[in-house]
Amino acid sequence: MNLFVMLLCLFLILCAISVALTKDILTSIIIYMSFSLIMCVIWILLESPDLAITEAAVGAGITTLLFFATFKKIHLIDEEEERASHED
Amino acid sequence: MIQLFINYYETVAVIIFSIGFTTMLLNRNLIKKIIGFNFMDCAIYLFLACKGYVEGRKAPIIIDGVQSMEAYINPVPSGLVLTGIVVSVSVTAFLLALTIRLYYRYHTLDIEEIIVLSKKEED
């Protein structure tokens, strides 16, 4: 267990804890993204390049994008409701 | 006890799994719950992949026609996890779609509020 692996593992645990503790949803989504990137490096260290490519494309890319899209959609719903209530 | 430090990847996987589980239990925000669910997924994949790793062996892509068991790591967990990652993203998308529908109806992401509101609607 060298220093690099130790740092990566510590970072994983820190990411998980900080997602549980942050109040802001946007921050937690970005922390999840960095968690996925670190997982991608760990797949390389575990000699599974297939998993690394898939995790980089799916975990750090698509899943995070979906979270962001949901977040934006929810804000749009709020804005729309406000506009509708002003028009009435 | 010393085995925990030898199996360091497994230890980390177990800790992340527990943190994700606790996030799902204690956080009332639906998006945070889904992120916790994803952490649990990742932890299980990490655990599976480390069971197949063997020290000093290479990734299972055949080089120079070497085909002995001693040259490559175990390919079975890699295949399992590859399947799992793609399924987890579709499950995440489905959960997020359900979250958006709930937000349309109740205008909140808090699960406790949603439960109370839906119960009052039934009455």
Next chain:
Amino acid sequence: MKIREDYEQVGWRKLIHWVNADLQEDYISKDHVIHDQLHLKENAAQEKNKRIDELKSSLQALAKTHGKQWYEKSYRIFSIFVAVAMIIVLLGVVSQLPSFGDPSNPANNEVSERYIESGLQETGAVNIVAGMILDYRAFDTLGESHVLFIAAVSVLILLRMDYGSDGKLRKTKGIRDEGYDRMYEPRNDLILQTVTRLLFPMIVLFGIYVILNGHISAGGGFSGGAIVGAALILYNNAFGFNKTKRFFTYNTFKWVSFASLITYALLKTYSFYTGANHLHSGIPLGEPGAILSSGLILPLNICVGCVVACTMYTFFTMFRKGGM
């Protein structure tokens, strides 16, 4: 009335009720139902906001009561207790596991030995993982592609906005002007558009490379498809729905997914049929390491890649706008 009561007593009728989970009788006259619906529609819009406000205020009142606070506190303590107990149990399990990276680990048994030692001769794939998931366990991957397709369809059902023949939004539940396009179109961001013009062909090319080289090097249908889907999402973000509508619509999604899944199923049916009847399949395995080798793995990879790319792009458009 008598006939109806008799009808209600029939076992078949009860079964239908149970399957449909509706305990209401469906014998109410139709006029009544239509009247009810009209009445509901008129009042629903006005009542909804009022009702939500009322419910929220009652919710706040409830949160201050003693029972609710007690429940929350005990729930928190109980769940922390459960989490700590789980950590202790799981760490105990890990401390009894065989060592990490040990060659004599029971996971490295005869199954992986077989895959490694005769995988190249039997499947022709240099990448053993690709040979395993697309040849030995190809049926599993077919099921997984269907999982993706079903997830895309259920997201479509949950989030799609209906448009009438006049182009107006038919369902105005919850949100107004959902189809108001200007909100979702980018505001001509020059930097994003220039970067996309440069990057989009390269990302798509890299995705196709990853798909086509799935049996030779790391990668394959899943990762390559996700990369192509991400490229489509980038294009959509830069140029908006009006540009992507030209080449990607519901019909594209429907036909590409359908064609890929049916091709996959037919190819695997052929190889299962010949394998089960001890026939020679007639598909050449080719020279290991060449791009046209390893039998069915290359077409199967392309099918999986198409399904994954379409699914990822559909997820994004559904979340973004509720339409394509």
